[in-house]
Amino acid sequence: MSKLLELRHVNRAFGGVHAVRDVSLTLNQGEIIGLIGPNGAGKTTLVNAITGVHPPQSGEILHNGARIDGLKPFQVAGKGIARTFQVVQPFPAMTVLENVMAGSLFAAHKSSMKAASEAAMAQLEFTGLAPLANRPASELTLAHRKRLELAKSLAMEPKLLLLDEVNAGLNTAEVDQALELIRAIAAKGITVLIIEHLLKVVLTLCQRVVVLHHGELIADDTPANIFKDQRVITAYLGARFADRYKAQHG
Ligand SMILES: Nc1ncnc2c1ncn2[C@@H]1O[C@H](COP(=O)(O)OP(=O)(O)O)[C@@H](O)[C@H]1O
Numbered sequence: 064m065s066k067l068l069e070l071r072h073v074n075r076a077f078g079g080v081h082a083v084r085d086v087s088l089t090l091n092q093g094e095i096i097g098l099i100g101p102n103g104a105g106k107t108t109l110v111n112a113i114t115g116v117h118p119p120q121s122g123e124i125l126h127n128g129a130r131i132d133g134l135k136p137f138q139v140a141g142k143g144i145a146r147t148f149q150v151v152q153p154f155p156a157m158t159v160l161e162n163v164m165a166g167s168l169f170a171a172h173k174s175s176m177k178a179a180s181e182a183a184m185a186q187l188e189f190t191g192l193a194p195l196a197n198r199p200a201s202e203l204t205l206a207h208r209k210r211l212e213l214a215k216s217l218a219m220e221p222k223l224l225l226l227d228e229v230n231a232g233l234n235t236a237e238v239d240q241a242l243e244l245i246r247a248i249a250a251k252g253i254t255v256l257i258i259e260h261l262l263k264v265v266l267t268l269c270q271r272v273v274v275l276h277h278g279e280l281i282a283d284d285t286p287a288n289i290f291k292d293q294r295v296i297t298a299y300l301g302a303r304f305a306d307r308y309k310a311q312h313g
């Protein structure tokens with residue numbers, strides 16, 4: 064497996080809050096990696112560190128072996144690293160199509176409006192939003208706004224896609240549809256890092272799961288092993304409940 068992205072001893076603090084602490088992690092080409100951890104664990108901060116939104120204060124991030132920490136977000140996007148936002152933020156007055164065109168014009172360097180529009184339309188077809196192409200983004204339901212986030216980032220023609228809670232707030236049927244879509248994205252050969260609360264999604268989608276707790280990477284393993292890991296159970300349930308869980312489950 065070839066290394067796509069490598070984090071070496073990455074740190075990021077905000078004032079006194081050490082949000083990401085000495086995290087080292089490798090993402091390999093073609094993987095779907097789950098990133099989990101309790102609220103406030105530093106998951107979004109890690110994505111912000113990778114994408115140059117909140118660059119690391121120390122440590123290194125390498126993409127195909129070359130340093131990218133210190134690059135601006137648009138430069139990181141230009142390397143083929145796209146992300147979705149936990150709080151979806153479409154341009155509300157623009158149509159669904161125009162929102163996606165912004166991605167294809169900006170990062171995929173389409174040379175004309177026609178080329179950008181065609182590329183954007185292809186992503187709307189892929190994500191099932193084509194019938195809504197000419198509606199203002201502000202009219203979309205949450206599930207459709209989440210899809211729009213995906214379409215926008217896909218229009219940047221990424222090699223690596225960082226998904227920050229794309230399924231939060233969706234109902235069961237919507238989550239199943241989103242799962243199918245994420246599988247289809249991975250089948251295109253795009254490496255996916257998915258921040259996810261729903262264990263069902265992690266268990267069915269990911270070959271590998273990494274766990275953050277208080278900014279530290281405490282586990283990196285297969286889904287089956289992750290949920291047997293005492294530190295992971297303790298991080299999620301607290302020490303008292305973890306002891307009880309262990310007594311019951313061995
Ligand atoms: N821009 C910011 N300014 C100040 N504190 C922040 C900022 N972003 C994140 N934090 C803090 O860093 C910690 C990790 O947050 P975050 O990365 O959002 O966690 P998660 O995504 O795992 O829920 C939290 O304590 C949060 O309050």
Ligand SMILES: [Mg+2]
Pocket residue numbers: 106107108149
């Ligand atoms: Mg978050």
